[in-house]
Amino acid sequence: MVYRGQDSCADDLDNADRLVDALAEGLEHLGLTSTAIGVVWAFTAHSVDAAARAVRLLGATELIEWITRLPRRFSVEQASAVSSGVAEICPAMEATPPTRRPAARHRRAETAADIQDVLPGIDELVKALLDAELTEPIESWMTFLHPEQVRLTRTHWTGPARVRGPAGTGKTVVGLHRATYHALRSPHPIIFASFVRTLPRVFAELARIVSEPASHNIHFVGVHQLAAECLQKAGEHVHIDSAKVDTAFGLAWSRSELKHSTSIANHSPMYWKEEIDYVIKGRGLTGFEQYRDLHRIGRKTPLRSADRERMWDLYLAYEEQLGLRGTGDFNDLILRAREAVRRYPSLFQYAGVIVDEVQDLNLISLQFLDVLSGDGPNRMLLLGDSRQSVYPGGFTLSEAGINVAGRAHVLRENYRNTAQILATASALVADDAVLDIEGTVEDRLEGTSTRVGGKPTVLSGPDGKTLSSMAIDDMTTAHADGTNWGNMAALTRTTREARQMMALLRLRGIPTVSLTDYAGVTIEAVKVGTIKRAKGLEFSHVYLPALHRELPRQVNETDSSYEERRSLYRREIYVAMTRARDHLWAGYIDEKSTEAELSRGSMLA
């Protein structure tokens, strides 16, 4: 808080917010983001460098330093458009010397001329700017967005809101700017949550560049980490031992009648573990009747009622095994955190929650974030795209008790991919009808790009290893042509394939970094990781070295079950391809590949 003598300057800070809002509104047609607009209070008699909400407080010397350190944001044309806009919104005023309260005994009252003397003159400033090292320009989206996006960063919403749209349409960017806007205006932090554990670090780094003071008031966090933190605040803890969780399920499955049922269409234990994680526990079901009557959204493998009973028994046996081993699973963490927030709401004071990639969350995770966001306007924003959902088992917002009616917005302009990459990726999923979380069926994929680039390289090879070597050849050529290793990423379906790709790259002497360790800081190494880890990220060159045109069928797999796996797989490749900004390289394993090959990891040739 800032004080003038004994008086709080809260009203002045509110006025500063209003000034920023007026400028943001007046300049919205230019696409200028509100985070690019700031208020500086310059002090003639103090040496100070501090921030209070949207206001920067600077002494005369610090003012020059601060201006010279600002990143380059505008082209000449943009600078002149912004400056004429500002002149219109804030016409120059005749300044009169400030009327001051009685000056401190040792100082005489300052006149306007004194202030002019103390504040840096324009010549001094120009010299300082010329002497300073030219600052790097920052990325254009940090300053300018589409006017529609800018509006979404500031719209007043009376309840939960949603922004959806295909890949690369700037949903996260809207979320980041909205987070910074509110972070500067609230004493409580904003939560920016995502299912992917590594994304928050990347977003935190971007937010720091967009607005350093705002970034200190935004908590970028993975949803499970957030749940653990909330439990800690409430003095609770859930112990999770992943190995014991696997053992608990393995034992429950081995004794399950479901395993021997002749009427189930899928005999992969993973499928039934997911049924627990996403459909039963993930939806917070507490009684068999609920499960018996449930529409299993997104699950195409039918389940007759006798098998539902067997499934429920499997779930109970799993719970018992967890209890015997003294461990919980990740859903227990979320369920307990949701309860803790409901029980002790006053412990959790947040200005709001922004959820990125909402389609990846299960129902209880979204409910947890919803209670955490509290009631009131502008408390919750959901960002996502149903076509990028790569986890099984969906739900609708109404099941989660969230209503976004009248506050749902769609973005369609793709800013990331070239039109050629977007066309290749979209072709994979364009005909897939998906049930959106708002409960409607989306049967058309709408996204357009005006960026033009080369045709993606799409080819076939006998096996994953050969294709990986071909991908590395392409990387080497691109590197020789001037592309940094740091602009390339190789994405695989499994962690095992990612490890194999890393080993192959290292054998060829190419520096690598695992996506698990990537924190959004530029590093001169090829990024390697699973497609799921790459969600929300982007790279100039993307390599997908071991794709399948048609997934091999599993033993006794029915059509519906197979189709469920295929559509998940198509969505995963769509996510992977839309990570590429400029160059996409996709290698498909020849159709002849066997099921055994797939299950062993496609790169083992």
Ligand SMILES: Nc1ncnc2c1ncn2[C@@H]1O[C@H](COP(=O)(O)OP(=O)(O)OP(=O)(O)O)[C@@H](O)[C@H]1O
């Ligand atoms: N108005 C804009 N002008 C220029 N670039 C933009 C604009 N909006 C977004 N971008 C850029 O487009 C890319 C995609 O943006 P973003 O990651 O926000 O999209 P998204 O919709 O969240 O994508 P996805 O769903 O695929 O993760 C980023 O590089 C971002 O900086």
